[in-house]
Amino acid sequence: MGVGSVLGQMMRAQRGALFGWVPVFLAVGIGGFFSLTWEPSGGFIWSVLAGGVAIAAFARLLPETLRPLAVAMMLIAIGFVLAAARSHYVAGPVLKFSYYGAVEGRIVAMDRSQSDALRLTLDQVVLDRVRPQQTPLRVRLSLHGDRSADIIAEPGLRVMITGHLSAPSGPVEPGGFDFQRHAWFVRLGAVGYARTPLMGVDAPKAGLGVFRLRMAASDKIQSVLAGDIGGFAAAITTGDRSAISKSALEDLRASNLAHLLAISGLHMGLMSGVVFGALRILFALIPALVLRIPARSLAAAGALVVAAGYLALSGGNVATQRAFIMVAVALCALMIGRRAISLRGVAIAATIVLALRPEALMGPGFQMSFAATTALVAVFGWMRDKQIALGPRWFQPVSAVFISSAVAGIATAPIAAAHFNAIAQYGLLANLSCVPLMGVLVIPAAVLAAVLAPFGLEVIGLWAMGLGVRWILFVADFVANLPQSRVYVVAPDGWVIPLLALGFLTLILWRGVLRWSGIIAMAASFVVWGGTNRPDILVSDTGALVGVRTDQGRALSKERGAGFVARNWLENDGDGAGQYIAATKWDKAGQVVHLSGKRAVAAFDTCTKGQLVVSSVPIERLGLPCMVYDPDRLKTTGALAISMERDGPKIVQTAREVSGDRLWTHWPDPRPLRARQRHAQKISH
Template structure:
């Protein structure tokens, strides 16, 4: 009888020893998991159905401290797991702190009246209208305690007399404002959360002229840099008109307001839109140009070449240039992320460490997540770190490869092909998940365009910036324009090819997290168990392939209804609610426009009734058992019809709707239920709070 416990104990000891050996093999490679654990905690915070209370957050903080102490007492093979749990909880705390720090008034009703404020940002809306962001806001008859800190207004006025807004100018107009809208469908993009972290308390539009009531004021550093950016953008566009100038302004100052929608669409269809964003590619190329030029200059003199730490000096100069580029570009989230990654690499060079390594990428990820936890949910963060991590890992694996197989002259070409293919492969699922498109010829377009960015466009931009104070920027800008014309020509040609892009439906909520964990496990884990990441990625793609879109979608205002048919989603209107219609069709993986989708409405099931406007609601006589009525105007006689009715007052409580048909009837999911009760979607005070 006593032999069985011995065998059991021996087997247990064998498993423990095997586990300890596996964990010892990870020694020195666990740091890369730090930002992964932080990201898991941040994602957990954003997925919570209710806002965690202050006592709960204090309890989480105590748990983090306790786990940190416990980890020291645990065996070396087990302590990393305690640290991982602590980091996950710390990520949740970071996200909670950031969310609470962004607390500001949000408009609680639809407002029409005078709007006054100071211009702090200029851009263009998706409808290509100029758009201004204002701070120091004043609204008619709205007390300061209820006035949003920032509002964003699209300028649709075609009446002469509207002024051209400039940074710091105090302006006024008469505008329609409303609170930031919720998701266009349950589980869709949460603009309320995005607006909360952007500091926007209201958004809207105006159809009357914008009037200037005070010249540019305010000497804050942000406004000074804003003016510098806009002046630089205007100067670039003086030398390079049209889309070329808009492209040049976008990659030098971050101002995209001068590039046309047609050029933007071509860049997106050819997978070259990433060249517009000041991201890791631009920051890395600029730093590399400055670093290389400085090292070349120091190598020209024997003293500086042999006695000075030329590499550290060149890295310091590149860091200064990157910092200036960050300031000039406006410092948005994508550029900040790129700057952090670049700064980590340059600082590593300055102290004699390897600049490009997974540890450096991990440090950059930790810094970005600590400063802006909300960036985790955006495509920019996900695509940037996916591409960088994949490139560093792949080229790290290739260090042991016998390079003599590839001729010396072909190595740069091979490096460009491999880097473009790896970055494209790593970012393609993320891009498809967020933008619902796949550019089939993106690799070709990037191979024809990205090298030119490095050898002509960015060096010319650096030279133009150096000569601009002397008024001699014309020649380098001309050279820069040659490269950008080529890139625009490539994007137009590639996007015009048959089958240049296809559309895919949006994935379920678990697809991207599971895909990311499988991808990171494959790259970060050491040993044969790393291949367990492949089944996780396959499972994620399988879940994506099997996604089923809702049978019916209803806008939160009742102005638009979308019903799935055998030909695709049918829309109840061919015009109006264009943003909602575009998002629904994109999430379906449907490439048609709203007008085409509206022609399918005649094929829908008659049990879905959409009453558009007050007249339609007044003329409606009644419904049958099983019908569902969606009304865009308030309905007084809803109780007499004997069927479910969703009018604006009810939809304000539920948000957008998704309906699925089952044998038991309609299963209704509301955007409010899906998003939960969070601080960014909590209903603000209503009109009763006005004075």
């Protein structure tokens, strides 16, 4: 049998199963666009699209077995173009300098920062002495200090405050999370903080009605359910997380229950399922009606309407939009008499999400949602085909919950570990204790509260909801405080997750013996992950912090300050130690000198060849024999990853090299700095 015959037989076996690969090849094109270190021109983008369409157009001239490959090439090209189009569509000004002064704008979002401070997002921004065409579309401010003199922040209120603003920062290390890219796609052109009182400029006007409704509902929930219970209930119904304490959030993360806060596929599915079931029961109570109408289709339509309302009420963020699309596909399938949950349905939902929000591919939310959904559909579909029983009828709901939690946990654990550098060892126990309660008490009680709200009786539903939330928070606290509840793991190289995903999808989607090659790819990804080498030295993009790898773990140059950078470095190392502990190891840093502040720079005399000197303030003295980096130089490179060689430090990567010069990056031109350095060296000689 020739190669052509084998290939033909292999491709014929995929008939009816190829649609599942549509979002996969779209994702390849999208990932290709975001992996570039240069910005493609308009002509290049059109050429990619034209090439993909031409290949598909001539696919009929190819043998039947090769036509799917032509379609795959077209899908890759479409994915690339979708990502490029979306990048230009959301374009907006990014602040090009550090700003201090009056900030005026309209409140369009409220949440809490990493330091537990209230954080406001403003649009219709006005900055003093900044031209409108250079003013960011949106800015985000964390409110620190004494806030007793503040007005009450409310949706749509136009406010003014004196604050510090700067452009969104780059990755904390080369290859790390790219906040600049994230900010670009949410049209956030500046971030900062303020310590002065918040003042009102103008009362809320027409518009932002849904936002006002969300915050009013959140306030009502918190007036009935106090503390973290009310904050949790508000988060899962309105998307408002501003009332949850930092300690409760940490407990939820350590116990792998933080996903219950996000209005995701679980919540949207439970909400729709409760409404769908209630409508089916309601129709069944009227025999004369149920015999004359398509009850299942109407119940699915009613659940879809409620899901759309839930989408609007929760704020409609990317995660919730993704969840709504997945639920909408399933409900629409029910309405037309098709199987509600199938791999084809998951592929349709993923294709729609990638078409609307290509940037979602790069985030953990998309990856974890579709990994869990795909694994669940595949496992339960296989059990259905093999006619594997889940036990006695009365025990089937329990076994289904156990299997669901186990499968979803296994499917998402590597992705969560890669993005968040931690594994919750008792996460399965916590989820088995809480997820069923979400379905049988918390979500039904939320629906009941919404139904009773027009009559002023929502307290009944909220009281029942509070019982379930209280248990969830208790479990989170209990599990988080168990010994070794959270184990930290090293951050993988950038292509580990794509290789893992390719193996996972091959195992599930491919038909034939080659599907088992997916296990080999998945195993290879874990082998590569286990061999990950972390940089010897890390330098922050401002020179405020330096981290040196030692035999006892990474040593940090400061015990306070640059806390976000310190936490990310340590977590990426797989080190759960805090910044203070890491700073006690600094005496083992060897040939690295960190100058923090003007006094340290003034006292600095000289250095030797083979040393690395990092300063948090500019150093004017040049021509030194050591490697010197100060804020001016670091602005052009971003954060550094350095290898300590026998003859001294050697730059391995800069954040600029990894991130590239893209629409969302704003690296300054290094040429003026180099010219000043050459001029100063001539003068010194």
